[in-house]
Amino acid sequence: MLVESTSKIRIKASIFGVVQGVGFRPFAYKLAKRYNLKGFIFNHSGGVELEVEGDKSSVFEFFIKLEAELPPLAKIENITKEQCPLKNYKDFEIIASVKSSTNTSIPADISICADCLAEMRDIKNRRYNYPFINCTNCGVRYSIINSLPYDRDKTSMKDFTMCKRCYDEYTNPNDRRYHAQPISCFDCGPKLSVLYKDATKEYDNVIDKIVLKIKEGACVAIKGVGGFHLVCDATNDVAIKKLRDAKQRATKPFAVMFDSLTAIKKVVDITDKESSLLLSLERPIVLADKKQTQSISFLVAPNIEKLGVFLPYTPIHILLLERLKSPIIATSANQSSEPIIKDEKEILQKLPFVDAILTYDRDIVHICDDSVVGVVDDREVFYRVARGYTPMSFYINSTKKILALGANQKSTITLAFDNTVVISPYIGDLNSISSVEYFVKVIDDFMNFYNFVPDIVVCDKHPNYESTLWAKEYKKKHNTVELIELQHHYAHSLSVMAEYNLFEKVLSFCFDGTGYGDDGVLWGCEVLLTSVDSYERVYHLKEFSLLGGEKAIKEPYRVALSLLFDIYSKDEILSMKNVVVEKFSKKEIETFYMMHTKGLNSPKTTSLGRMFDAIYAFMGEDSYINYEGESGLVLESYAKCCVLDEVYTFSIGKDGVISFDEMICEILKETDKTIIASKFINTIADMIVKISKQNKELPVILCGGVFQNLTLLKKVIQLFKNENIKYFIQQKTALNDGSISLGQAYYAINLQRNKNG
Ligand SMILES: [Zn+2]
Ligand SMILES: [Zn+2]
Structure with missing residues (x-):
């Protein structure tokens, strides 16, 4: 038996999390030196392996400080420690990486x-x-990585040979650029240039030239981290109008980049939480409440009260804004429904209205959009999880290799393997050939990163989603793979359960645009009793028709008319005087009535998103929905002007069917838009709370795109607090379809767990 000195010990630790490429090893090295500990540290397939030997209390302190003083980008998900016999090491060393790539988290791009x-x-x-x-603590990561492990020769920095001074910094464990893979300087790094329409390039005074262009009212493209931005002066109506016309983007809001928090505060109201998000290393776009101000153009975000604001996150953006001293629109450079552009040639080809391009000679390997976040009740609500946050990985107990493919909108993929879950950045809507190609590329890239061949593939139940088609094709080619098709709203609920590692039964309010229901109906206002292995649909909105199918999504008056058809006779409707009926000729109403009664091209839905569109139409708003979520944002703006606690009448049947028929009749009598918007949002909140109270023994989950309506979410949370109802909402992943892939993966993980007992 080994007898050891009681004052000296040796501890072996395996650390999992974001611990590679983030300065973790030099940090541990310095910490070990501080406590006079001997041993070593190295990167390996599962994260970091570490041994420290020394005075017992020092070792104890070392591990406390290891977690408390982590470098800003590092995150420990799991740490296991084991005491071993003494080895009397002479020094503490950083040992070269073991070259294996599986199960290493890919660091995100950081400001x-x-x-x-x-x-x-x-x-x-x-x-x-x-x-x-x-x-080591900042800069590009994911967007330049070709393969793992994360070393310079596997990034798009490989073409830039380090100069002597950079190399000395790179190899010195005491330097703050020790192993900073993209390290460079004026002598050895990438170079900026301006590219003009005629394909000529200039390399001198690049920033000044672009600043001048923007000041002149031009629309320029700027190469950022994960792609190009389209940029113009946010105070220049003419420039913005030109950009809107060129992009055929009538009203969809643009995000605005400011040079400082002070400048942001002049335009929007900012809470402390919002400030800290704006200044965070992730630097997302934060949706904040507009002030009544004229300092930026009305055309930036017309008709709505919210404005997406952010701060410069790369040195290029900082240099630019310092000289410009004026806010800029900075929106992803792409063609409608296509992925963000990462190559300058593509800008010239696809976006001919761009007057000049600020670019540089390092390739973007992976595209990555800006992240978008809002704040409710001092917590993050994510609209888009991308730059700064993704690839996102966390520890979860799983064994099989699972590939989950998400839905069709706001696509992401999730991989699970070796006790790890990895979520890809936001891919986008799979509505164009190039976006589907990009979706397939992301799958290939992530499978290559991790040498990953799935045992299980999970997709949505919707038969026509591009992700489902890919899954079925994959199954055809790889017979042994297990294919699971999971209901959309159940996956929404599971994504929240995954974030909180929940196993217990929960009551899930899954409210969104549409998802494919078990009965073939387009669901979208579902209350599910969920557990990790099954669900039961306990409440849902009464079905209504989408007159003309897809067209009804763009033309909300059709939805409003179908709601009237469900309540009134054709003659009653023809004699009505209101904004909805007046939109149509007598003949059109008769045709739609026929379609409605015969069910011709009028798919049934229970979508709450479409109900928002219908209310927007009843309020007499624009004839078209220009972008997804527009009706909700406009309703929020009206509701903001009206402090009202009243609700409309609705009923919940014994069969769990929620009917808004009486509400529609009441809305027809109301002419004040602010009252309609406010009472409608109150009604949804009231319905949620009533149902929750009927099931008080169950914790509640709120999920799906409808909860991106922060006015609604705020209201529900307030009522939950008053009633002492326990609830969960997503905090790390997107509230919308962006987290479907995580929910799908969580289902498969638990299926495996249960099979294994
Ligand atoms: Zn730095
Ligand atoms: Zn250098």
């Missing part, structure tokens, strides 16, 4: 850190105004 910013502004520093300054 410039305070240290680099200070150096960039220091005229005596050799990287003064250097547009690609970065360190």
Whole structure:
């Protein structure tokens, strides 16, 4: 038996999480030196392996500080420790990586850190105004990685040979650029240039030239982290009008980048939580409430009270805005429903209205959009999870290799293997050939990263989703793979359960645009009794028709008319005087009535998203929905002007069917838009709370795109607090279809767990 000194111990630790490419090893190295501990650390397939030997209390302190003082980008998901016999190591060393790529998290792209910013502004520093300054704690990651493990020769920095000074920093464990893979300087790094329409390029005074263009009212493209932005002066009506016309984007709001938090605060109201998100290393676009101000153009986000604002996150953006001193529209450069563009040639081809392009000679390997977040009750609500946050990985107990493919809108994929879940960045809507191609590329890339061949593939039940078609094709080619088709709203609920690692039964309010229901109906206002292995649909909205199918999504008056058909006779409707009926000729109403009664091209739905559209129509708003979610945002704006607690009448039948018929009749008598919007949102909240109270023993989940309506969500949370109802909403993943793939993966993980007992 080994007898050891009681004062000296040796601990072996396996650490899992975001611990590679984020300065974890030099951090542990310095910490070990601080406590005079010996041993070693190295990266390996499962994360980081570490051994420390020394005074017992020092070892104890070391592990406390290891978790408490983590580098900003590092995250420990799981740590296992084991005490071993003493080895009397002589020193503490960083050992070269074991070259295996599986189960290593891919670090996300992170905004410039305070240290680099200070150096960039220091005229005596050799990287003064250097547009690609970065360190171990900041800069590009995912967007430049070709393969794992994350080393420079596997990134698009491989073509840039480090100069002597950069190399010295890169190889010194005490330097803050130790193993910063994209390390570079004016002597050895990428170069900025301006590319003009005639394909000529200029390399001098690039930033000044672009600043001048923007000031002149031009629309320019700027190469950022995960793709190009289209940029113009956010105070220039003419420039914005030109951009809107060119992009055929009538009203969909643009995000605005400001040079400082002070500048942002002049345009929107910002809470402390919103400030901290704006300044965070992830630097998302934050949706905030507009102030009554004229300092930016009305055309940036017409008819709505929210504005997406963000701060510069790369040295290039900072240098640009410092000189411009005026906010800019910065929107993903793409053609409608196509992925963000990452190559300058494509900008020239596809976006001919762009006057000049600010670019550089390092390739973007993976595209990644800006992340979008709102805040409710001091918590994040994600609309889009991309740059800064993804690829997102976390620890979850799983054994099989699972590939989950998400839905069709706001697509993402999720991989599960070796106790890890990895969620891809936002891919987008799979509505164009190029977006489907990109979706397939992401699947290939992630399978290659991890040497991954799935045992199980999970897709949505919708037979025509591109993701479903891919899954079925894959199954055809790989017979042994298990294919699971999962109901859309159940997957919504499971995505929340996955975030909180829930197993217990929950009552899930799954409210969204549409998802394929078990009965073939387009569901969208479902209350499900969910557990990890099954669900039961306990309440849902009364079915109504989408007159003309897809067309009804763009033309909300059709939905409103069908709701009237469900309540009134044709003659009653023809004699009515209201904004909906007046939109149609007598003949049109008769044709639609025939379609409605015979069920011709009028699919049934229970979608709450479409109900929002119908209310928007009853309020007499625009004839068309220009972008998804527009009706909800406009309703929010009206509701904001009206502080009202009243609700409309609705009923919940014994069969669990929720009917808004009486509400529609009441709305027809109301002319004040602010009252309609406010009472409608109150009614949804009231319905949720009533049902929750009827099932008080169950915790509640709120999920699906409808809850992106922050006014509604805020209201529900307030009522839940008053009633002491326990609830869960997503905090890390998107509230919309962006998290469907996570829910799908969680189902398969638990299926395996249960099979294994
Ligand atoms: Zn830095
Ligand atoms: Zn250099």
